[in-house]
Amino acid sequence: MSEQRSTRRRFVAGATAATAIALAGCAGGDDDGGVPEEYRTATSIGGNERDPDSLSSKNAAAYQESPSGDRQCSNCRYFIEDKNGDGVGACAIVAGEIQPDAYCARYVRHEG
Known part of the structure; x- marks a missing residue:
């Protein structure tokens, strides 16, 4: 027993x-994916401020480093453009560095 x-x-x-x-x-949580400091609370092309304490993981967002037709991070309202010349950006709602031609399930076309 x-x-x-x-x-x-x-x-x-x-x-x-x-x-x-x-x-x-x-x-x-506070895992911002290890992005450079200039992205930590940056504003996206759609006007959304990045909050490091409320980011989704790339896995949870179904992030993939290939575009889905014309849907790609560089024309998503949450994309934060390259700020340090390395060709990579960030996202206001997904953690980590983001490739401009990548795509995820949280994509929303920027109309601006």
């Missing part, structure tokens, strides 16, 4: 830890 309790406790502890790890990846 005590062996069964021990196994059950290990299972519950493992399940709890796995859930916490999985949820941490979805939470956004």
Whole structure:
């Protein structure tokens, strides 16, 4: 009987830890994806200010480094254009450096 309790406790502890790890990846939090400082709270081409504490992960946004037709980050309202000459930008709602010709499920065409 005590062996069964021990196994059950290990299972519950493992399940709890796995859930916490999985949820941490979805939470956004203060993980800004390691972007350079000039992007940390920059404003996108659509006027949205980047909040490092409320970003989605690239995985959660289904980010992919190839455009979907004419849908690409460089014409999305959330795109923050290159600020340091490296050819890469950022996003107001997705963490990390963003390729201008990439695409994600959060795409909204910039009409400006």
